[in-house]
Amino acid sequence: xxxxxxxxxxxxxxxxxxxxxxxxxxxxxxxxxxxxxxxxxxxxxxxxxxxxxxxxxxxxxxxxxxxxxxxxxxxxxxxxxxxxxxxxxxxxxxxxxxxxxxxxxxxxxxxxxxxxxxxxxxxxxxxxxxxxxxxxxxxxxxxxxxxxxx
Numbered sequence: 001x002x003x004x005x006x007x008x009x010x011x012x013x014x015x016x017x018x019x020x021x022x023x024x025x026x027x028x029x030x031x032x033x034x035x036x037x038x039x040x041x042x043x044x045x046x047x048x049x050x051x052x053x054x055x056x057x058x059x060x061x062x063x064x065x066x067x068x069x070x071x072x073x074x075x076x077x078x079x080x081x082x083x084x085x086x087x088x089x090x091x092x093x094x095x096x097x098x099x100x101x102x103x104x105x106x107x108x109x110x111x112x113x114x115x116x117x118x119x120x121x122x123x124x125x126x127x128x129x130x131x132x133x134x135x136x137x138x139x140x141x142x143x144x145x146x147x148x149x150x
Contacts, residue, residue: 007048010089010140011082012097012131013055013066016124018074025068031104033069034120037048037078037127038096040066040108041117042074043090052080052145065108066118080145081131089121089138090117101126 015038022032042064044051054060055070056077062068069075083089094109094117101119108117121127135142 005053007084008086008089008133009048009082009084010041010043010044010093011048011051011080012054012093012134013042013052013077014038014079014081014124014127014131015040015069016076016078017069017072018076020076023068023072025065025107026062028065028106031107033104036102037124038069039101039119039121039127039131040069041090041094041097041119042066042108043088045088046086048082055080065110069118071081079128081135081139082144082145083135083140085140086132089140092138093134096137100130100133 017033017035020035022030025031062071091112091114094114097119101121102114104118105116
């Protein structure tokens with residue numbers, strides 16, 4: 001991002017899990033994940049680019065629920081969509097996406113009243129469509145990853 005203004009906003013990580021896995025998610029305990037596609041919704045009010053780059057790194061301290069999922073060798077981020085309008089839309093976006101997918105109960109939402117910020121889909125097309133659809137329903141302009149990391 002160089003000398004650009006620090007961006008703030010909401011992002012969706014599209015994560016592919018190659019096989020069924022039981023993963024220890026911090027203090028939350030073990031969760032059984034099905035092979036497939038997941039959308040994780042988060043926000044960053046300090047540095048959106050920094051937060052997304054952190055998620056993309058393999059070696060990091062495991063802090064958030066999603067870190068434990070991403071630390072699994074069978075998982076990989078396939079795409080990132082984000083809105084950098086400076087407003088935290090995390091819960092509203094997650095609710096829209098959850099309306100068309102299957103929530104992973106209590107994942108990524110310890111600091112809000114949502115059911116989940118991680119939603120499962122059987123196909124990549126469904127996960128991408130749900131993500132884009134949520135931004136559009138809220139009237140938000142969204143970008144793909146390469147626009148943020150320039």
